[in-house]
Amino acid sequence: MKVVTFGEIMLRLMPEGDGRFVQAGRYNASYGGGEASVAVSLANFGLDSKFVSRLPKHEIGQAGVNALRKFGVDTTDIVRGGDRVGICFLERGAGWRPPKEIYDRTGSSISQAVRGDFDWDRILEGADWFHFTAITPALSDNTAEICLEAVKKAREKGITVSCGLDYQSGLWSGQKAGRVMGELCKYVDVCIAGAEDVRNVFGIREADTDIKDGRLSREGYRDVAKRLADRFGFRKVAVTPPVLSCANESGWAALLYDGEGYYFSRNYNMHIVDRTGGSDSFGAGLIYACLRGMEPEGIIEFAAAACCFKYGIEGAFNLVTADEVLKLAAGDASGRVRK
Amino acid sequence: MKVVTFGEIMLRLMPEGDGRFVQAGRYNASYGGGEASVAVSLANFGLDSKFVSRLPKHEIGQAGVNALRKFGVDTTDIVRGGDRVGICFLERGAGWRPPKEIYDRTGSSISQAVRGDFDWDRILEGADWFHFTAITPALSDNTAEICLEAVKKAREKGITVSCGLDYQSGLWSGQKAGRVMGELCKYVDVCIAGAEDVRNVFGIREADTDIKDGRLSREGYRDVAKRLADRFGFRKVAVTPPVLSCANESGWAALLYDGEGYYFSRNYNMHIVDRTGGSDSFGAGLIYACLRGMEPEGIIEFAAAACCFKYGIEGAFNLVTADEVLKLAAGDASGRVRK
Amino acid sequence: MKVVTFGEIMLRLMPEGDGRFVQAGRYNASYGGGEASVAVSLANFGLDSKFVSRLPKHEIGQAGVNALRKFGVDTTDIVRGGDRVGICFLERGAGWRPPKEIYDRTGSSISQAVRGDFDWDRILEGADWFHFTAITPALSDNTAEICLEAVKKAREKGITVSCGLDYQSGLWSGQKAGRVMGELCKYVDVCIAGAEDVRNVFGIREADTDIKDGRLSREGYRDVAKRLADRFGFRKVAVTPPVLSCANESGWAALLYDGEGYYFSRNYNMHIVDRTGGSDSFGAGLIYACLRGMEPEGIIEFAAAACCFKYGIEGAFNLVTADEVLKLAAGDASGRVRK
Amino acid sequence: MKVVTFGEIMLRLMPEGDGRFVQAGRYNASYGGGEASVAVSLANFGLDSKFVSRLPKHEIGQAGVNALRKFGVDTTDIVRGGDRVGICFLERGAGWRPPKEIYDRTGSSISQAVRGDFDWDRILEGADWFHFTAITPALSDNTAEICLEAVKKAREKGITVSCGLDYQSGLWSGQKAGRVMGELCKYVDVCIAGAEDVRNVFGIREADTDIKDGRLSREGYRDVAKRLADRFGFRKVAVTPPVLSCANESGWAALLYDGEGYYFSRNYNMHIVDRTGGSDSFGAGLIYACLRGMEPEGIIEFAAAACCFKYGIEGAFNLVTADEVLKLAAGDASGRVRK
Amino acid sequence: MKVVTFGEIMLRLMPEGDGRFVQAGRYNASYGGGEASVAVSLANFGLDSKFVSRLPKHEIGQAGVNALRKFGVDTTDIVRGGDRVGICFLERGAGWRPPKEIYDRTGSSISQAVRGDFDWDRILEGADWFHFTAITPALSDNTAEICLEAVKKAREKGITVSCGLDYQSGLWSGQKAGRVMGELCKYVDVCIAGAEDVRNVFGIREADTDIKDGRLSREGYRDVAKRLADRFGFRKVAVTPPVLSCANESGWAALLYDGEGYYFSRNYNMHIVDRTGGSDSFGAGLIYACLRGMEPEGIIEFAAAACCFKYGIEGAFNLVTADEVLKLAAGDASGRVRK
Amino acid sequence: MKVVTFGEIMLRLMPEGDGRFVQAGRYNASYGGGEASVAVSLANFGLDSKFVSRLPKHEIGQAGVNALRKFGVDTTDIVRGGDRVGICFLERGAGWRPPKEIYDRTGSSISQAVRGDFDWDRILEGADWFHFTAITPALSDNTAEICLEAVKKAREKGITVSCGLDYQSGLWSGQKAGRVMGELCKYVDVCIAGAEDVRNVFGIREADTDIKDGRLSREGYRDVAKRLADRFGFRKVAVTPPVLSCANESGWAALLYDGEGYYFSRNYNMHIVDRTGGSDSFGAGLIYACLRGMEPEGIIEFAAAACCFKYGIEGAFNLVTADEVLKLAAGDASGRVRK
Secondary structure, three states, rough: OOEEOOOOOOEEEEEEEOOOOOHEOOOOEEOOOHHHHHHHHHHOOOOOEEEEEEEEOOOOHHHHHHHHHOOEEEOOOOEEEOOEEEEEEEEOOOOOOOOEEEEOOOOHHHOOOOOOHHHHHHHHHOOOOEEEHHHHHHHHHHOOOOOHHHHHHHHHHOOOOEEEEOOOOOOHHHHHHHHHHHHHHHHOEEEEEEHHHHHHHHHOOOOOOOOOOOOOOOHHHHHHHHHHHHHHHHHHHHHOOOOOOOOOOOOOEEEEOOEEEEEEEOOOOOOOOOOOOOHHHHHHHHHHHHHOOOOHHHHHHHHHHHHHHHHOOOHHHHHOHHHHHHHHHHHOOOOOOOO | OOOEOOOOOOEEEEEOOOHHHHHHHHHEEEEOOHHHHHHHHHHHHEEHHHHHHEEOOOOOHHHHHHHHHHOOEEOOOOOOOOOEEEEEEEEEEEEEEEEEEEOOOOOOOOOOHHHOOOOHHOOOOOHHHHEEEEEHHHHHHHHHHHHHHHHHHHHEEEEEEEEEEOOOOOOOOOOHHHHHHHHHHOOOOOEEEHHHHHHHHHOOOOOOOHHOOOOHHHHHHHHHHHHHHHHHHHEEEEEEEEEEEEOOOOOOOOEOOOOOOOEOOOOEEEEEEEEEEOOHHHHHHHHHHHHHHOOOOHHHHHHHHHHHHHEEEOOOOOOOOOHHHHHOHHHHHHOOEEO | EEEEEEOOOEEEEEEOOOOOOHHHHHHEEEEOOOOHHHHHHHHHHEEEEEOOOOEOHHHHOOOOOOOOHHOOOEEEOOEEEOOOOOOOEEEOEOOOOOEEEEEEEEOEEEOOHHHHHHHHHHHOOOOOOOEEOOOHHOOOOOHHHHHHHHHHHHHOOOOOOEEEEEOOOOOOOOHHHHHHHHHHHHHHHOOHHHHHHHHHHHHOOOOOOOOOHHHOOOOHHHHHHHHHHHHOOEEEEEEEEOOOOOOOOOOOOEEEEOOOOOOEEEOOOOOOOOOOOOOOOOOOHHHHHHOOOOOOOHHHHHHHHHHHOOOOOOOOOOOOOHHHHHHHHOOOOOOOEOO | OOEEEOOOEEEEEEEEEOOOHOOOEEEEEOOOOOOOHHHHHHHHHEEEEEEEEEEEOOOHHHHHHHHOOOOOEEEOEEEEOOOOOOOOEOOEOOOOOOOOOOOOOOOOOHHHHHHOOOOOOOOHHOOEEEEEEOHHHHHHHHHHHHHHHHHHHHHOOOEEEEEEEOOOOOOOOOOHHHHHHHHHHOOOOOEEEEEEHEEEHHHHOOOOOOOHHHHOOHHHHHHHHHHHHHHHHOOOOEEEEEOOOOOOOOOOOOOEOOOOOEEEEEEEOOOOOOOOHHHHHHHHHHHHHOOOOOOHHHHHHHHHHHHHHOOOOOOOOOOHHHHHHHHHHOOOOOOOOEO | OOEEEEEOOOOEEEEEOOOOHHOOOEEEEEEOHHHHHHHHHHHHHHOOEEEEEEEOOHHHHHHHHHHHHHHOOEEEEEEOOOEEEEEEEEEEEEEOOOEEEEEEEEOEEEEHOOOHOHHHHHHHOOOOOOEEEOOHHHHHHHHHHHHHHHHHHHHHHOOEEEEEEOOOOOOOHHHHHHHHHHHOOOOEEEEEEEHHHHHHOOOOOOOOOOHHOOOOOHHHHHHHHHHHHHHHHHOOOEEEEOOOOOOOOOOOEEEEEEEEEEEOOOOOOOOOOOOOOOOHHHHHHHHHHHHHHOOOOHHHHHHHHHHHHHOOOOOOOOOOOOOHHHHHHOOOOOOOOEE | EEEEEEEEOEEOOOOOOOOHHHHOOOOEEEEEOOHHHHHEEEEEEHHHHEEOOOEEEOOHHHHHHHHHHHOOEHHHOOOEOOOOOEEEEEOOOOOOOOOOOEEEEOOOOOOOOOOHHHHHHHHOOOEEEEEEEOOOHHHHHHHHHHHHHHHHHHHHHEEEEEOOOOOOOOOOOOOHHHHHHHHHOOOOOEEEEEHHHHHHHOOOOOOOOOOOHOOOHHHHHHHHHHHHHHHHOEEEEEOOOOOOOOOOOOOOEEEOOOOOOEEOOOOOOOOOOOOOHHHHHHHHHHHHHHOOOOOHHHHHHHHHHHHHHHHHOOOOOOOOOHHHHHHHHOOOOOOOOOO
């Protein structure tokens, strides 16, 4: 089964160990980006996974291509051009020191892509699923247009479309996000959203929720999922709570709503090695589980386990096989050595 | 006082930091192996400690010898020959990602040792204690024979024999392990066993035990220890529960049975930096405490504290002095800086 | 506003990662020292911060100067001379393995400073605050004399004087500490003390306190603070409990007494990346908050938050801005990424 | 244009920096192997490059697959099975200390491949060129048979066959090598050989040659190439002199003989960062230049430049584009920064 | 004596060791930039050195400020604002592999500075010398204007102005460079130029020169220097040949022309650890030697020695004292250990 | 055969890579010292090697013991006591930047040893050779006395005594060195000296020698050796020229004079990875070759080859076997990979 993802791939630069930016004499370099993470996850799960983007011809761009090819992602439709790879400087938090990100993505190749760069008719040929996140249309008006063209073409071809509703306030206002995503969501079948993103983008919030400490009542989640599905006609909606590093004691569980039932994953206590890519790992798990034809209970458990696994892996990509996720989803978390 | 240990020494290759194998551009290299760990522990405690094995003549073998000499272990009876040092690739777990080991020990020098390689009469001269684990006879029929020769000679000479009952399913079946170890245990005085190993090797299990989450009732442990002692005539039996990394909240305590009383160590909450060598550190602590003539209560506290200390040390070896263990065993775990 | 600090700056050598000294093939090198840490904190908070000390002319001394200049500390009154930079070998603890420090500061340049080295009249010109810790007079009789000269001159000039009452048993006896510090404290306005230091230096202890597990009742803290203030006429006294790495579950809170009211900070659970410099970060936070004219409640929250932030930073210096501390002090500890 | 290569891929473990094996606390890990290097070179030059081998299913095997995919090599015909990845421990030389290799490849998956593992008819479909080295048939009788099957099938299909005549004395005797390679060479069109390999495998040596210091007269090279071509009917023969690290002053040049003319590359002085993969980079350069239809003079210059470029790159793979090689081959070696 | 420099400060990211960009999992991070290097050199020589630029407020910008403060550079006139720090990805060459730079400086804070950002009247107060390079006016039309304002103000105040005539083809055409620099050079007293830059910017070339292999006859250098001085009325002109890494055998010497005499430094054979900042180290050496009132022979020897010393230092900055340069300039190059 | 060496063992701290002290965020840590290096060399050559010294009880001292035990050196007569391990900060040179050492050995344990610490009668029992260098008596008057006691006792017992005549100007004046060493040399049989040390300590210099560029005519070396032998009655004298890193083109050769003949080793061009321990490696080679009963020609070739090998090894210790040295001494320097 073949999945096409479209979006940004960035260079992540992270000071060694627990260092702050002002201490950094060495940066660990890796590549990331929402849809790129989904593409790698899916390739690791064994699907036919193609990632579409735009990257400069020089070696910093080439290294981005290589980072995806390494895990078997099909990169043949990455357009080469432009000057810059977007950069994300990332400082890991520790104790009471929160993590910190500095985005340096102005003028990145993907943000300056134009519609003619991608022949969606050809790219989507033979695909079963198309995925993007709200980051991509936020990069520029051009990328928003390209997304719209892609999802329309996907719907035309009967390809399932999923969208990760990640909201980045540095890229656009909630208002603009709401308008653009509102249009795009008309062509989306499966919506994957953090509870806060839903509020920021569509203003959907549940009464009496103290969002500050990241806890929504289960009732609140159900309400949010239903309202989303009702507004846009999504066939499936998944909602996840924020993952807090300083409040490890509070559990984390995700919800799937398929228009009929509400399915919660089991509850996880989080220990976070690297918080990047958690929601994308969740999304990839959900796509995989859907394509494999799992039942709703299995889908949400697989997606949640994929997400939890990711928090124990350094870098943006979820370097885990479907087997490993299945074991965790099945509750085998004894922590014993796998031989 | 002089202790002789016999067994395998392997090269441990561990991806830097929290990296997975597929991310590893650099491996931290160290040497380990059950009996080698015991030998280093005992040398660090101040005993006269000799380690007996077989290693290739080349530098990868020499580095194994050096790793032991560094801590004062007598390596003069390590036979040099054969082609390979067994390798253990080791991936540290994190969060919900479990640790993983890949053993690459086929054709290792020690597994191809033959009986004539070791003159036990001479090697054991002047020794007070002989120790091996169930890994060694599992390596090959030859090493099983060599173990048998060694323990018979030790008994002849009135040397105390201890055995760590570690079961590795990749090396032999439980059935074969039961048969070979059953024969060897006739010459063993002190048996050190994980609760699961006892079940796997000798089929001794306590009714109503949910071994899956690693919790045996204290009653169950007593029962296991007594049945082991009764079957083989061990003078002392120590039983330890599994150490779980994903369930830190559950405590850990070890049991000593000396044919008369049952002695539990105090309960520890574990934080694991490196899980290799925990049971061997426990074993070394037990041997040291016995040789120093401690009371049963002191023996099990020393062994348990040695084990807990190890989980805070990187590498296979327990790089800790008897003084440091005694302080922890005495309950001084205030975590203040030692100046 | 301008603060002058006087004291030692040492080279800190720490084995990489969680390594013990006997494993160290590589040391992370940084510079630290109580007053130096205060000076860096204050520069990072945006104050005019001058550090006074004595360092050799060679490059190991120069690197100490550079380590301070990097963060904007004024080093123009560091006297260059003598042979050695004091060294602190530092082993990070983990799990049940406690941290360990080996001091190698004999013959350090600062310990061999003489009174004529520092022209306090000129150095203190324009200063609003002078700070030192009990480490400095402990280094040698000379440095004790120099401290006395400095605090007298500061009082003369109407400069506020604060003292961190850190007691290091390797440098002097409690008796000598009590005598020397008793004399110096006559010129001190603000005293910052760990509960144990007060006991060790001045023998002030509260009845019925089980100091061993580091817990003083809140009543006990109030009593200690009041007795300190009463004995020396301090205008402000801050008392902090020990920070325990093996007992994370127990909370930590600090107390400020200003002669009228007793103000406790809120309670923190600690996760410690690097324990060096915690009390100095607390002290710097307190100095900054006082100089900024905060209310007592704000002062103790700012100082406590600065301290907690530090435990999440590698190295001796608290590399944090006043804004970051204010956010934490205001209770925003959601652990979300700052973008 | 499509090239298929068949052979071994090994894990290379190299002590950091200039360390010796007995100093190694950390190994840089990469993957290499003669034909794998050729495959990566060709992919980097922009050809369609498929590598065929056998690797275990576990992650150490998977990492080998990934190492090739990263550079765009088609790995879909790598059979997964067996237990081990062959390992090469590699110590870089320095000054008067020569480099050192310890091979640990006993029982590697590829050495235990059987004929049925590879369906050459399908694998070679659409290929223009097939390449292997003398290492592969040396691994086991099975791999020798598989090679024979492959080259026969290639000839049948009219695919050009090239062979790198690398002789490894640890794998087989010169006599056996001569016999097996003699049979295989009947199906080889292009032979790429080091001068010493020719002597070791086929006993072809030129009179009056002091092979000890690695210098063959140009006349001698011509003679060797002609005798090789005459004996086996090769269409092209390339001969390279040894590359000496301790004799930088002596130049290095390669020869191509195409049955009509003798073409020497220009002379290079070598500076060696990593000596692995030099001859394979030469071979890949030669294959590429032939497939691109270059003239003999261009072919040998391109191959020689590709080889020289490699000696400046760490790891076994020649991470260089055709453009970069062309520039060097064209004599632009000014050492100025490429912007 | 006080020197003010104005220009760019960039983040330099360099793959560890000899790695290529496509191998980089870790980047060594440092800060550089032509004028910033000059500023650090001069501070290390003991002068009062101020660097003027524009940097973002975030931590990547702050780390740039810190990198300069560390060595005592006055950074109080660095304007904070804008979004980006320009980045230079830098791949060290080795053997026949040339070094490579990828500039990512679009939209950097300094390139978007406006005239009102810098109050040159105040900034230049008390200065003895002002320095900039041709990189700065090349960044944007704004920075060209700012440069012009600065040099005019400097001339007004009687401050000596020097210019490093570095030409970067990626920033502007030779034609535009010639026009802009032609205007700026009217206010320049001391011109420091590479032979190729003079050709690229002003089209001044000596007949019969094979620039390709970087060798100009001494006669040619004299001619170039004289023509430059004649055209712009420079009081001093220094000309340096390119430094070639692949042609170590050819020596390197620099020329000073002071309107009267021609002074060549002695000849150096180069070994290059890091080629960045060589010409700036030369420039800083020249400025220092002039300000110290050395004779022309001494000036060119000091500048040349400073430059050679730099090639042995990692990073962009010349971390060397005036004493160290003087020793090398005096011919003490015995390579013995300094104790 | 058993050799006893007596002297200092220091902690060597070296900035990573080519870093200067002011750049060092990480130090590579190893142990060194003249006689310790000799002891390790001899153990690596297969002799029974005992090293005698004094080291603190703490872990920094223990790590020194371990560094020797690792290579099989007998450390049982290292006295434990005192506070400090002497430290040598070491900056590797590069290009025109010379290497630099900062010694921080004041108050080291060995410098404060007293005569009663060592029972030479017992220590030297069974020894065939005793070795020390001029560094040891230079550390303090006590160590000078202890040396005298040791060499007297050695002569009494008929043990051959060798002395490395290394002169360190930071420890004593040439005058004092001459007086103390003059007394000690009465008991020395074999003297190993650098040409410059002979001049500094005993004022023996040959006319017309330009010592500045390190070149002594062969005639001059012969003269120096003969005058040394004549003055002190040495049975053997070896003289080595300085090893220059910036003048690689000049060869290096060593001389042995045995009272009858003068034997020069062959000439080596040096490439230096780490210059520490070269003369000690030469000394250890000489001792080994003498004890193995080689002819004078073989002795000087072995010693010279051991020395050259060392310059290619990182750290102070010559980690090389007798076989490896013999191959190099025999002229096999082809630089080919040893398999």
